[in-house]
Amino acid sequence: MTYHFDFGVLLPYWSQLLNGCALTLWLGAISTLIGLSIGLLTVIAKRSRFAALRAVATGYIEAIRNTPFLVQVFFIFFGLPTVGIALQPWPAAIAALSLNLGAFSAEIIRGGIEAVPRGQFEAGAALGLSPFKTFRYIVIKPALRTIFPALSGQFVLLLLTTSIVSSISAEELTSVAQNIDSATFRSFEVYIVTTLLYLAMSMLFAVMFKAIARVWFSYPTK
Amino acid sequence: MSGFPIPPNRKPTLIREFGWAEVWTIVLGIQATIVLSLVAFTGGGIGGLLVAVARTAPVRSLRALAGGFIDFFQGTPMLLQLFLVFYGLPVLGLKVNVWVAAAVGLTLHASAFLGEIWRGGIQAVPGGQSEAAHALGLNYFARMRFVVLPQALRLSFAPTVGFLVQLIKGTSLAAIIGFVELSRAAQLVSSITYKPLLAFGFAGLCYFTICFPLSRMSARFEKRYSIKT
Numbered sequence: 001m002t003y004h005f006d007f008g009v010l011l012p013y014w015s016q017l018l019n020g021c022a023l024t025l026w027l028g029a030i031s032t033l034i035g036l037s038i039g040l041l042t043v044i045a046k047r048s049r050f051a052a053l054r055a056v057a058t059g060y061i062e063a064i065r066n067t068p069f070l071v072q073v074f075f076i077f078f079g080l081p082t083v084g085i086a087l088q089p090w091p092a093a094i095a096a097l098s099l100n101l102g103a104f105s106a107e108i109i110r111g112g113i114e115a116v117p118r119g120q121f122e123a124g125a126a127l128g129l130s131p132f133k134t135f136r137y138i139v140i141k142p143a144l145r146t147i148f149p150a151l152s153g154q155f156v157l158l159l160l161t162t163s164i165v166s167s168i169s170a171e172e173l174t175s176v177a178q179n180i181d182s183a184t185f186r187s188f189e190v191y192i193v194t195t196l197l198y199l200a201m202s203m204l205f206a207v208m209f210k211a212i213a214r215v216w217f218s219y220p221t222k
Numbered sequence: 223m224s225g226f227p228i229p230p231n232r233k234p235t236l237i238r239e240f241g242w243a244e245v246w247t248i249v250l251g252i253q254a255t256i257v258l259s260l261v262a263f264t265g266g267g268i269g270g271l272l273v274a275v276a277r278t279a280p281v282r283s284l285r286a287l288a289g290g291f292i293d294f295f296q297g298t299p300m301l302l303q304l305f306l307v308f309y310g311l312p313v314l315g316l317k318v319n320v321w322v323a324a325a326v327g328l329t330l331h332a333s334a335f336l337g338e339i340w341r342g343g344i345q346a347v348p349g350g351q352s353e354a355a356h357a358l359g360l361n362y363f364a365r366m367r368f369v370v371l372p373q374a375l376r377l378s379f380a381p382t383v384g385f386l387v388q389l390i391k392g393t394s395l396a397a398i399i400g401f402v403e404l405s406r407a408a409q410l411v412s413s414i415t416y417k418p419l420l421a422f423g424f425a426g427l428c429y430f431t432i433c434f435p436l437s438r439m440s441a442r443f444e445k446r447y448s449i450k451t
Contacts, residue, residue, distance in 0.1 A: 003313040030384050062430075063426075064438055065387075065433075066430045066434045067426040067429045067430055067433070068405065069391070069394075070363070070392060070397065071426045074419075074422045075369055075423065078422065079423065082417070088328035091324035123291070135230065160297075160299040160300070174299070188306070188309040188310055190308055191302055192306065194302060198298045198302060199297045202296075216263070
């Protein structure tokens, strides 16, 4: 091996890299908020009485789940301006990430609601609770408990997916890394460090979500 | 460029129509996507089997090693994994070829994910099966080969097909390191025709046509025998 590693050249860029991490986390947080809202609406549509609404929800879920994120981003960023919807890189990235998470979280949320036994809804009704109160006091906690691991996994996945929006030059950790790469020409070192930063972020969240699950959802079920 | 004469029958423009040649470019891209997916899935299948067996091996250091491998690939973006292979091959003194870089990167990625899926399958096989095989005098390899793995792989069929869909979609990231497959072909067509909506819409449709039947198959099998991975 004749290659000489030189991580020293990256030292002046540490604040840029940290800034990239912050941007990535922001992107993840905003997209999660919007994406979960879209997911919830999609579940409501999917469980609606109207066949047309159900069909739209199913079409949306399947279209997103069966096409690559990269094509979705390109479609939104390069395609939509030709029909008059021109978005800057960051809004386009948020739109793509939210729509992506919306479809994946819809399936998870639906699974959680369907996993709560019908008897629980009926018991709520028998106690004279309104449908909303039944949902609020009986259904929501076990449903959340069921979907929490999958949902938190989906969040980490979203955080990793944000790296792809660097391809439309939206600013986040990977695009910061690409800028440093073109300034220093130490590609391998730059991307090793960047990859480890992603690893640190995803492991941090994995640990955090596990702790949250232990505190909130560790009540006995039997 | 001003010195070039413009043929009288051609419009003085570089923009091309979205014609059959452009459709054909994208179709050739599908071919590359499928070949890359198959290579990565086959390579990842072999690697994944090794990872899954190591992850459940009776040797502690082997389990830790496989665990670290899985955690790394599940905790980092696939795009960065491709970058690392793409820029890492020259570090090892090998020549960079986008084909090889994409295939190696995706194979490693698939090995980790399939390894984790099949680890779940192996652990879902009741312990009595392995003990019974032990009692019959089968050694570790015979137990794995004839008793545990056949059951584990069948139990893992749905998530395995589900991952294949992920992998096919993931091959699109090879476009970013310059490998011409479906997404890159759509990008090229988009930039010469100035019809990005059509180009990326068509590419999306192509991916959908490949992935949707697989997703349905995975969902059907998941209902039949569902296990936790």
